[in-house]
Amino acid sequence: MASVGTPDPNSAWLSDDELAMYRRRMPVLYVEAVPVRVDGLGVVTEVGLLMRANSEDEITRTIVSGRVMYGETLRDALFRHLENDLGPMAFPQLPASPVPFSVAEYFPLPGLTPYMDSRQHAVSLAYIVPVTGTCDPRQDALELTWFTPEEAASPRIVSEMEGGRGTLLRAALASAGVLP
Amino acid sequence: MASVGTPDPNSAWLSDDELAMYRRRMPVLYVEAVPVRVDGLGVVTEVGLLMRANSEDEITRTIVSGRVMYGETLRDALFRHLENDLGPMAFPQLPASPVPFSVAEYFPLPGLTPYMDSRQHAVSLAYIVPVTGTCDPRQDALELTWFTPEEAASPRIVSEMEGGRGTLLRAALASAGVLP
Amino acid sequence: MASVGTPDPNSAWLSDDELAMYRRRMPVLYVEAVPVRVDGLGVVTEVGLLMRANSEDEITRTIVSGRVMYGETLRDALFRHLENDLGPMAFPQLPASPVPFSVAEYFPLPGLTPYMDSRQHAVSLAYIVPVTGTCDPRQDALELTWFTPEEAASPRIVSEMEGGRGTLLRAALASAGVLP
Amino acid sequence: MASVGTPDPNSAWLSDDELAMYRRRMPVLYVEAVPVRVDGLGVVTEVGLLMRANSEDEITRTIVSGRVMYGETLRDALFRHLENDLGPMAFPQLPASPVPFSVAEYFPLPGLTPYMDSRQHAVSLAYIVPVTGTCDPRQDALELTWFTPEEAASPRIVSEMEGGRGTLLRAALASAGVLP
Numbered sequence: 001m002a003s004v005g006t007p008d009p010n011s012a013w014l015s016d017d018e019l020a021m022y023r024r025r026m027p028v029l030y031v032e033a034v035p036v037r038v039d040g041l042g043v044v045t046e047v048g049l050l051m052r053a054n055s056e057d058e059i060t061r062t063i064v065s066g067r068v069m070y071g072e073t074l075r076d077a078l079f080r081h082l083e084n085d086l087g088p089m090a091f092p093q094l095p096a097s098p099v100p101f102s103v104a105e106y107f108p109l110p111g112l113t114p115y116m117d118s119r120q121h122a123v124s125l126a127y128i129v130p131v132t133g134t135c136d137p138r139q140d141a142l143e144l145t146w147f148t149p150e151e152a153a154s155p156r157i158v159s160e161m162e163g164g165r166g167t168l169l170r171a172a173l174a175s176a177g178v179l180p
Numbered sequence: 181m182a183s184v185g186t187p188d189p190n191s192a193w194l195s196d197d198e199l200a201m202y203r204r205r206m207p208v209l210y211v212e213a214v215p216v217r218v219d220g221l222g223v224v225t226e227v228g229l230l231m232r233a234n235s236e237d238e239i240t241r242t243i244v245s246g247r248v249m250y251g252e253t254l255r256d257a258l259f260r261h262l263e264n265d266l267g268p269m270a271f272p273q274l275p276a277s278p279v280p281f282s283v284a285e286y287f288p289l290p291g292l293t294p295y296m297d298s299r300q301h302a303v304s305l306a307y308i309v310p311v312t313g314t315c316d317p318r319q320d321a322l323e324l325t326w327f328t329p330e331e332a333a334s335p336r337i338v339s340e341m342e343g344g345r346g347t348l349l350r351a352a353l354a355s356a357g358v359l360p
Numbered sequence: 361m362a363s364v365g366t367p368d369p370n371s372a373w374l375s376d377d378e379l380a381m382y383r384r385r386m387p388v389l390y391v392e393a394v395p396v397r398v399d400g401l402g403v404v405t406e407v408g409l410l411m412r413a414n415s416e417d418e419i420t421r422t423i424v425s426g427r428v429m430y431g432e433t434l435r436d437a438l439f440r441h442l443e444n445d446l447g448p449m450a451f452p453q454l455p456a457s458p459v460p461f462s463v464a465e466y467f468p469l470p471g472l473t474p475y476m477d478s479r480q481h482a483v484s485l486a487y488i489v490p491v492t493g494t495c496d497p498r499q500d501a502l503e504l505t506w507f508t509p510e511e512a513a514s515p516r517i518v519s520e521m522e523g524g525r526g527t528l529l530r531a532a533l534a535s536a537g538v539l540p
Numbered sequence: 541m542a543s544v545g546t547p548d549p550n551s552a553w554l555s556d557d558e559l560a561m562y563r564r565r566m567p568v569l570y571v572e573a574v575p576v577r578v579d580g581l582g583v584v585t586e587v588g589l590l591m592r593a594n595s596e597d598e599i600t601r602t603i604v605s606g607r608v609m610y611g612e613t614l615r616d617a618l619f620r621h622l623e624n625d626l627g628p629m630a631f632p633q634l635p636a637s638p639v640p641f642s643v644a645e646y647f648p649l650p651g652l653t654p655y656m657d658s659r660q661h662a663v664s665l666a667y668i669v670p671v672t673g674t675c676d677p678r679q680d681a682l683e684l685t686w687f688t689p690e691e692a693a694s695p696r697i698v699s700e701m702e703g704g705r706g707t708l709l710r711a712a713l714a715s716a717g718v719l720p
C-alpha cells in the first residue's frame with residue numbers, strides 16, 4: 001500500500017530490504033481512513049477519494065492508508081497518514097472509539113478475501129474520519145476529489161479503486177447509513 | 181410492517197384502533213433480523229429472505245421484522261418474531277451483543293431516509309442472526325429462499341425488498357464482511 | 361426520563377394524559393448522549409455529567425436523555441436534546457454512524473435489566489458525543505461537571521447516576537477504550 | 541503473549557531468533573477471544589478464563605490469545621487458537637462480523653495504553669466467542685474456570701489478569717451488555 005498509498009517518511013530506519021523481508025514473513029498492520037464531510041447533524045454528505053497513478057501508471061483511486069510503525073499507537077498512525085495524505089490543514093476528527101468500522105485483510109494472491117496487495121499480507125483497521133478543514137494532498141497524489149455517497153458507491157468509482165477498496169468504501173457508507 | 185411482516189399474536193390486548201392511534205402519535209419500536217447460514221468459521225454463506233404477497237398482492241421480499249411489545253425485552257421480541265417467521269425448529273443464535281448492526285428509520289413519507297412504511301414512523305434495531313436448524317415459515321409467508329451474498333446484494337433482489345429493506349440487507353452484508 | 365432529563369418543549373401537542381397512557385402501553389423510544397471532551401487524536405479526556413434534583417429532591421447525576429418525537433429522525437432528536445441540556449453553544453459533533461454504542465432497556469420494575477424508569481418502558485439508543493464549545497445547561501440542570509474517565513467510572517459517581525445509567529456510562533467509557 | 545498465551549505449533553518455520561527480531565521492529569498482529577456461555581436468548585451467562593503460571597511462576601488469568609501467521613485469515617487464526625486453548629470439542633461459534641468488540645494495543649513499556657507485553661508491540665483484535673461444547677484446555681493451561689459476569693468484573697479477578705487484560709475483559713462484558 002505504501003507505494004501507491006501513504007508513503008512512510010519516518011520509515012528510513014527500517015531499510016527497504018528489511019521491510020521487504022518482513023512482508024514475506026509476517027502480516028503487516030495498517031490503518032486506513034475514509035475522509036468524509038458531514039453536515040451539522042453528522043450525516044455524511046461527501047466522501048473524499050485520492051486519485052493516484054499506481055506502479056503501472058494507471059490512474060486509480062484510493063483512501064488514506066498506511067503502515068503502523070513499531071511503538072506507534074493506532075491513533076498516532078492514523079493522524080500521521082491523514083496529515084501526509086490530506087495536508088496539515090485538513091483538521092481530521094478522529095473517532096472517540098478505537099473500534100474500526102471494518103477490518104480489511106489484504107493477501108498477495110486474489111480470491112481469499114475481496115482485498116489484494118501483491119506486495120504483502122496486510123491487515124488494515126479502517127475508520128471513517130470527518131475532516132473539517134482544507135485538504136491539500138501531497139504531490140504524489142494527483143488529486144483529492146469529493147463525491148456524494150451515491151457517486152462513491154457507483155460501479156464506476158468502485159471499479160477504479162485499487163486493491164479491492166471499493167468494497168471497503170461501500171462498507172464505510174453502509175456503516176454511516178448512507179449506502180444507497 | 182406487521183401486516184406483511186411478523187404478526188403479533190400477543191397483541192390482542194392492544195386493539196387495532198389503539199395501535200392505529202399510537203402509530204400516528206409515537207415512533208414505534210421494531211426489531212428486525214437477517215437470517216443467515218454460516219460456515220464453521222462463522223463466514224456468512226447464505227442469506228434467508230421471506231417472500232410474501234404485500235397488501236397490493238405484489239410479491240415482495242422481506243426479512244424477519246416485528247414490533248417490540250410493552251414490557252418485552254429486545255431479545256424476547258427478536259426470538260418471538262424469529263420463531264413466528266421461521267418456525268420453532270430454526271434454532272436461531274441471537275448475538276451476544278445487543279448493539280444492532282444498523283438502525284433503520286421508517287417514515288410514512290419517502291425521502292427522509294431510505295426506509296418507508298406508509299402505516300407509521302417505526303424505528304428498527306436490525307441484527308444478523310445465524311440459524312442452525314430447519315426453517316418452516318408460517319402460512320402467511322409464501323416461501324423462505326436462501327441466497328448467496330452475491331445474489332442477495334444484486335439489484336434485482338434489492339429492488340424486490342419492501343420498504344427499502346434492500347439497503348438494510350446490503351448493510352447487513354457489509355457488516356458481515358461479505359458485501360461484494 | 362423527561363421529568364428529570366431533557367424536557368420536550370415541542371411535545372405540547374401530546375397532552376400529559378396522552379403521553380401517560382402511551383407509556384403504559386408501548387415501549388417509548390429515547391436517545392441518550394454522553395458528552396465528552398476529546399484531545400487532538402480523538403481520545404476521550406473528560407466526560408460531562410449533568411447534576412440535577414430528581415423528583416424526590418435528591419441530587420442525582422445523569423446524561424443527556426430524551427424522547428424521540430413522532431416524525432423526528434434520531435439525529436434531530438439527539439441534536440435537540442443536546443441543545444436543550446447543554447445550551448446552543450456546545451457545538452456537539454454527532455457521530456457519522458447511527459449505530460449506538462449501547463442500547464439501554466428501562467423497565468418500570470427493577471431486575472430485568474440494569475436500567476429502571478418507574479414511569480415507563482423505555483428503550484434508549486446511546487451515543488458518545490464530543491462537544492467542542494461552551495456548555496451552558498438550562499436552569500433545571502443544576503450543574504454540568506466534567507470528570508476524567510477514571511473519576512466517572514468510580515463507584516461513587518456510578519452510584520449517583522439515576523436509573524442505572526452508571527452502567528451505561530461505564531459501557532460508554534469501554535467503547536471509547538478509556539474504561540479503567 | 542505466545543509464551544503464556546497460545547503457543548503457535550505451526551510457527552516452526554519462523555525461528556525464535558527471527559520472531560524475536562520482528563518483535564523489536566514491527567507491531568505484531570494478534571487475535572484474542574473471550575470464551576462465553578450464552579443462554580437461549582444469547583445472553584452471556586458465564587465467562588471462561590484460563591489460569592496459567594506465567595514466566596515468573598505466578599498464577600495469572602488470561603483469555604484465548606495468539607499471533608496471526610503470514611497468509612492466515614483472522615478467522616483461521618481465531619479458530620486455531622481457540623482449538624489450541626480450549627480443545628477440539630469446544631465448538632466455538634465465531635461471530636458473523638469480523639469487527640472486533642475492542643482493539644488492544646500492547647506496548648513493551650507501561651503507561652501508553654492499559655495493555656502491556658514486555659516482549660513486543662502487539663495489536664490485538666478481540667472477540668467474544670460463545671462456546672457450546674466441552675472445553676479441555678491443553679496441559680500448559682492449568683485450568684479453565686467459568687465465572688459469572690459479576691465475578692469476572694470483580695477487582696480481584698481483574699487484577700489477576702495478565703498484561704492488563706482485565707480492562708479488555710470489562711470491555712467485553714460492556715459490549716455484551718452484562719458489565720455490572
